[in-house]
Amino acid sequence: MTDVLEIQDLHVSVEGKPILRGVNLLIRRGETHALMGPNGSGKSTLGLVIMGHPNYEVTSGSIKLNGQELLEAGPDERARQGLFMAFQRPVAIPGVKLADFMRHATTNVRNPDRKEGEELIAMREFRKELRSNMDQLKMDHEFARRYVNDGFSGGEMKRAEILQMAMLQPKFAILDETDSGLDADAVRLASQSIAEIGRDKMGLLIITHHDKLLEHNPPEYTHVILGGRIVESGGVELANELYSKGYERIRQQYPDANAVNQSMEEEDASQVLGT
Amino acid sequence: MPEVESALPFTLDGFQQLLDRRGDPDWVVEARREAWAAFEAMEWPSRSSEEWMRTDLRLFHLDRFHLVVNEEPPETPLSVLNQGVDVGGRAVSWNGATHSEWVSEDLAAKGVVFCSLNRAVQEHSELVRPYLMNRAFESRYDRFAALHAAWWNSGSFLYVPRGVVVEQPLHLVSGLSGGADLGHTLVVLDEGAEATVLSESLSPEPKATGLHCGGVELLVGQGANLRFVNLQDWGTGVWHFAQQKALVDRDANLQWTVGALGAKLAKVNQHVELLGRRAECQVNGVMFTEGRQHLAYHTLQHHVSPDCHSDFLYKGALQDQSRIVWRGMIKVDPKAQKTDGYQRNDNLLLSDVARSDSIPGLEIEADDVRCTHGSTSGRVDEELIFYARCRGYTRKEAIRMIVAGFFQQVFDRIPIESVREALGESIARRVRDYE
Ligand SMILES: Nc1ncnc2c1ncn2[C@@H]1O[C@H](COP(=O)(O)OP(=O)(O)OP(=O)(O)O)[C@@H](O)[C@H]1O
Ligand SMILES: [Mg+2]
Numbered sequence: 001m002t003d004v005l006e007i008q009d010l011h012v013s014v015e016g017k018p019i020l021r022g023v024n025l026l027i028r029r030g031e032t033h034a035l036m037g038p039n040g041s042g043k044s045t046l047g048l049v050i051m052g053h054p055n056y057e058v059t060s061g062s063i064k065l066n067g068q069e070l071l072e073a074g075p076d077e078r079a080r081q082g083l084f085m086a087f088q089r090p091v092a093i094p095g096v097k098l099a100d101f102m103r104h105a106t107t108n109v110r111n112p113d114r115k116e117g118e119e120l121i122a123m124r125e126f127r128k129e130l131r132s133n134m135d136q137l138k139m140d141h142e143f144a145r146r147y148v149n150d151g152f153s154g155g156e157m158k159r160a161e162i163l164q165m166a167m168l169q170p171k172f173a174i175l176d177e178t179d180s181g182l183d184a185d186a187v188r189l190a191s192q193s194i195a196e197i198g199r200d201k202m203g204l205l206i207i208t209h210h211d212k213l214l215e216h217n218p219p220e221y222t223h224v225i226l227g228g229r230i231v232e233s234g235g236v237e238l239a240n241e242l243y244s245k246g247y248e249r250i251r252q253q254y255p256d257a258n259a260v261n262q263s264m265e266e267e268d269a270s271q272v273l274g275t
Numbered sequence: 276m277p278e279v280e281s282a283l284p285f286t287l288d289g290f291q292q293l294l295d296r297r298g299d300p301d302w303v304v305e306a307r308r309e310a311w312a313a314f315e316a317m318e319w320p321s322r323s324s325e326e327w328m329r330t331d332l333r334l335f336h337l338d339r340f341h342l343v344v345n346e347e348p349p350e351t352p353l354s355v356l357n358q359g360v361d362v363g364g365r366a367v368s369w370n371g372a373t374h375s376e377w378v379s380e381d382l383a384a385k386g387v388v389f390c391s392l393n394r395a396v397q398e399h400s401e402l403v404r405p406y407l408m409n410r411a412f413e414s415r416y417d418r419f420a421a422l423h424a425a426w427w428n429s430g431s432f433l434y435v436p437r438g439v440v441v442e443q444p445l446h447l448v449s450g451l452s453g454g455a456d457l458g459h460t461l462v463v464l465d466e467g468a469e470a471t472v473l474s475e476s477l478s479p480e481p482k483a484t485g486l487h488c489g490g491v492e493l494l495v496g497q498g499a500n501l502r503f504v505n506l507q508d509w510g511t512g513v514w515h516f517a518q519q520k521a522l523v524d525r526d527a528n529l530q531w532t533v534g535a536l537g538a539k540l541a542k543v544n545q546h547v548e549l550l551g552r553r554a555e556c557q558v559n560g561v562m563f564t565e566g567r568q569h570l571a572y573h574t575l576q577h578h579v580s581p582d583c584h585s586d587f588l589y590k591g592a593l594q595d596q597s598r599i600v601w602r603g604m605i606k607v608d609p610k611a612q613k614t615d616g617y618q619r620n621d622n623l624l625l626s627d628v629a630r631s632d633s634i635p636g637l638e639i640e641a642d643d644v645r646c647t648h649g650s651t652s653g654r655v656d657e658e659l660i661f662y663a664r665c666r667g668y669t670r671k672e673a674i675r676m677i678v679a680g681f682f683q684q685v686f687d688r689i690p691i692e693s694v695r696e697a698l699g700e701s702i703a704r705r706v707r708d709y710e
Contacts, residue, residue, distance in 0.1 A: 051665050054657065075664035084665070091662050095680025101666070104676070108667030116672055146682070164666065250438075 003029040003066055003082070003171045004032075005050075005203055010061035012049050012228075021047050021228040021260070022061070027203040029171050032217050034239045035207045037225035038247050040265045043135040043207045044088050046225070051075050051085045065171075073223075077145040079105075080112035082171030086161035086178050092149040098160060099144035102167055104129060110169045133166040137193055154181025162193055179213040187212040211243045224250055227260030280343035285455075289342070290425065293395050296344060297393075297428070300400050306407075310414045310424035317418040329600045329632055330542050330571045335514055340455040340486040342428055343370050354448045355697040356473040358504055363443030364389040366428040370454030370485075377429075383442060389445055392459055393431035403436060406463055409546035411492040411520040416544070419516040423488045424456050430459035430489075435468035444691070447474040451509055451581045452483040455635075460491045462525075464499035468528070471691070477507040478537065483510025486536075490641075493521035495529050497551060504694050508701065509537035511566055517543045525551025532689050533560040533589075534698045535570055536705075546575045549611075551584035557686050560589035563702050564629075571600040576618065578611040578641075587618040592678055593629035594707065602634040605648065607641050612642040622652040624683050625674070625706070642689040675706050 005027045020042050027033055037043055049056045052075040063070045067165035070078055093101065107120045120126075131141055132135055136161050158178050165173050166195050175194065179187045187210075195216035198204050206213060214236075222238035223230045226247070232238065233252040242250075251258040283289035290311050294304055319335075320327040357365075364378035364391070373391040382389065390397055395403050408414050414424035431447050448459050462472060476487065487509065495501045509515060515538040521531045535541060547556045556576065562572050576585040591599045605616040633650035638672040655677050663673035682702060686695045 001520075053661055074670070075661060076667055076669050079665050079667040087662070091656070091658050092676060093663070093680055095683030096676055098546075101663075104668065104672070105663075105666035107671075116669060118614070147683075197602070262674055 005083075005172045006064045007050070008044075008064070010046075010049065010063065011059045012045060013057050014045075014055055014084070018059075019056075019228050019264070020049070023225070023228070023230055025223065025230065027046060027172060027205060030200050031221065032204045032206065032219045032268050034214060034219035034222045034237060035205055035225060036209070036222065038261060038265075040268050041225045041261050042228040043225055044176055047085050047176050047207065048122070049206070050078075050174060051083060052078050067128060074109070078170070078234045080109055084165055084168055084170035084172065085174040086158070086165055086176060087175040088180070090149045090157050090161055092147070092151070094147050094150050096148050097145050099127070099130060101148045102144075102164065105164070106167050111218045130167065131167055133163055136166070136196070137163055138189060139163065155183065155186050158182055158190065159186070162197070164195075166197045170202060173198055174205045174207070176207045177209070178206075179182050179208055179210055184212070188215070191216040209243070211239070214239060226254055227257035227264070228249060229257050231257050282343050283339050284341055285422065293342065293426065293428070299396055302400075302404055303396050306414075307425050310421050313415050314418060314421035314425055315342065317421060319418050320576050326573060326602075327496075330540065330569065332511065335540070337486075342426060342457070343454045344428070345370060353477070353479070354446070354475055356504065356693055357444075357446050358474070358693050358697065360693045361443055362446040362473070362680040363441060365446040365448065366391050366431040367448045367450070368456070368458055369450045370452065371429050371456040371458065373429050378445075379443070382443075384662045386436040387439060387441060390432055392430040392432045392461060395461075399434070400591050401431070403432060403461070406492065406494055407461055408423070408459075408490070408492070411494060411522050412490050412518060413520070416518060419488050420490070421516050423459065423490050423518070426488075427448045427457045427459040427490070429456065430461070431533050433462045433472060434468065435470050435502040437465040438467045440468070441470040444471040444473045447472065448611075449476040451476065451478065451485040451487060451513060452478050452480060453485055455488070457488050459489065462492065462501065462503065464496050464501050464705060466496045467498045469500040471502040471504075473504045473694070475508065476537075477508045478510035478513065480510055482512055483517070484512030484539075485509065485514070487513060487515045489517040491517065491519035493529065493531075495521065495523045495527040497524045498526040499524070500528045502532075502691070504532045504534075504691065506534040506694075506697065507537055507541065508534070511537060511539055511568060513538045515539075515541035515543070518541065518546075520546040520548070521556070522548050522550050523554040523556050525553070526553045527551065529556045530554065531558045532694060533558065534694075534701075535560070535562040535572070536701055538568065540569045542571045544573045544575070546577065547585060548579055549576045550579050552580045553582045554580065556582045556586070557585040557688065558589075559685050560587070561682055561685050561702070562589065562591035562599055563594075563705055564591070564599055565594035565705055566597060567595070568597040569600075569617045570598070570600070574601075574603045574618070576603075576605050576616055578605070578607045578614040578616060579613045581610060581614070583611065585617065588685055588688065589620040590622070590682055591620070591624055591631065592623040592681065592702070592706075593631055594705065596626070596628045597696065598629065599631045601632070602636070602648070603648065604636045604638060605646050607639040607644055609640040610671070612643045613640050614641060614646065616644070616646040618648045620650040621681070622630065622650075623652050623678060624652065625678070675703060678706050681702060
């Protein structure tokens with residue numbers, strides 16, 4: 001039976017402020033979905049909530065994996081059940097080598113029932129696997145010895161996120177702007193790698209503003225989020241329309257959602273400006 | 276005839292008995308008497324002084340402790356720094372008295388003197404005399420220093436002659452449980468000499484009590500190179516007071532690693548004087564506290580000569596209701612031009628009620644210098660925990676890893692593997708879950 005990730009009528013607030021206002025989404029393993037929408041519409045929030053970020057309060061709705069409610073599960077349990085997110089802004093963990101970080105992570109995700117302190121996966125096999133994945137991503141092996149995201153360039157960070165996805169082999173992967181900060185060649189490589197690693201094997205939710213990442217991953221479904229709601233879903237042609245023509249039609253067609261989005265954007269702008 | 280075990284109180288009468296039993300050379304007796312007179316004339320430090328305002332001594336009572344002589348240790352205290360290390364000599368003390376000492380014949384043949392300080396003042400009196408509490412240790416600094424100078428009864432002496440390179444580390448172990456340890460460490464490296472000293476203090480039981488009132492003197496001669504490691508892992512009932520001072524001469528290099536893990540209350544003055552031109556000193560400090568531990572470190576990097584480099588990095592993690600006070604000072608004398616001085620203290624709070632005070636300071640009288648300092652203090656970043664959990668780490672595993680990474684930045688500066696491992700493992704064992 002195919003694995004299914006289903007989000008129903010999801011409402012989410014942060015510090016009492018509503019951000020997601022009834023999101024519905026169903027992804028089957030093997031499908032590729034694109035999630036598009038203007039800045040501040042709630043794309044990253046949706047990803048973070050699926051992973052169980054503690055700052056976001058789910059006020060109603062559900063997130064189910066194969067019919068099982070996930071809302072009570074911590075991020076680590078969700079990761080062990082096969083969820084993954086490549087972050088828009090990954091954080092640095094100074095002093096922790098990427099290889100060590102990944103060995104522990106890979107061990108936990110592959111042995112979901114592992115108790116703390118139990119043995120890690122064998123070093124030799126792990127290293128071999130890590131290296132072959134790094135080769136595929138054209139990453140220098142030395143990279144594994146660097147501290148996680150510490151001083152990484154924008155492009156290096158995104159590549160390291162894809163590397164983690166390759167090692168952890170999740171059932172579902174959310175890729176949050178994994179193309180931002182990459183130059184044209186790097187985006188092509190990322191797009192290719194994602195296709196090789198995840199396409200048909202995983203359920204992919206690709207958040208992007210551009211077309212390049214979708215080049216090798218043409219989405220079966222495209223969703224447009226505006227003001228915290230998915231206002232329209234379609235096929236690959238919807239994605240094509242959005243990155244070539246922008247969100248003007250969407251904004252006009254869904255004035256209520258647009259008003260909500262604009263007020264969130266204004267609030268963000270005033271916070272940035274400190275007014 | 277074996278002497279009977281006895282416990283000497285820290286009184287005039289006890290002091291007299293100590294002198295009678297020890298039979299020190301005259302110059303040592305003289306120095307002890309002067310220090311005892313200074314002790315009697317002084318008050319305990321007052322909380323109104325800057326150095327003690329954050330460190331509460333009200334529960335400390337010297338009359339609760341005695342110097343125990345001729346007590347046999349339960350067994351040789353378990354040491355950790357020598358794991359996997361081939362040492363060239365070892366001196367062990369137990370509850371403030373020398374327990375055992377040995378040095379390899381090879382080193383002795385090269386003129387290296389390594390033994391208990393008790394033996395050193397008897398058998399190498401003329402060698403020890405110019406140095407012992409004469410150039411570095413300040414016996415009148417405060418009442419603890421005076422007590423130490425009057426009553427020291429254990430400790431070690433290392434002398435490395437000119438140009439001699441000691442490859443194998445020398446190992447100092449002090450054990451303490453219930454007693455008083457007034458051990459003194461004196462290390463003298465003559466011109467161009469090199470050595471590594473691993474010094475550890477520990478208690479057989481984690482909650483052991485006791486008093487340590489100690490002193491360390493490191494005299495690093497011209498062009499000499501000393502690596503000194505100091506691991507303090509007393510039981511959590513031990514009062515720890517120490518004055519530790521190094522003099523680094525021209526073109527000499529000192530690397531000093533400090534691990535501060537144990538004690539109920541620790542008050543340490545660490546003072547490095549860059550005495551000769553182009554002297555260098557690097558200090559790597561790792562502190563971990565829990566329960567109600569209180570750790571106060573006062574460091575001073577004193578640039579006396581031009582072109583010297585000092586680099587102090589202290590990192591601390593605090594659990595439960597513990598507290599760390601770190602006060603660092605870079606002092607640059609008027610003639611110490613081209614000084615390059617750096618000091619930094621970062622603390623990680625692992626609970627809501629832990630508290631750290633970090634007070635870096637500069638006192639600069641030369642005009643052509645580069646001195647930088649900084650300190651940070653904060654909780655483990657929840658975003659890092661979340662990121663790791665998204666990769667399958669439990670919250671506890673994530674915190675452990677983040678704490679280990681925090682300290683890794685100090686460990687990266689420590690070249691001795693056994694030291695990195697001992698510190699890393701002690702810390703990993705201590706980190707608990709927290710909300
Ligand atoms: N932790 C938070 N605290 C406060 N506000 C938040 C938080 N996270 C998100 N928001 C707000 O929620 C809204 C949606 O943010 P989100 O990051 O999900 O947008 P996005 O669609 O990913 O935008 P972008 O395309 O710029 O990445 C914004 O107004 C943002 O400021
Ligand atoms: Mg975003």
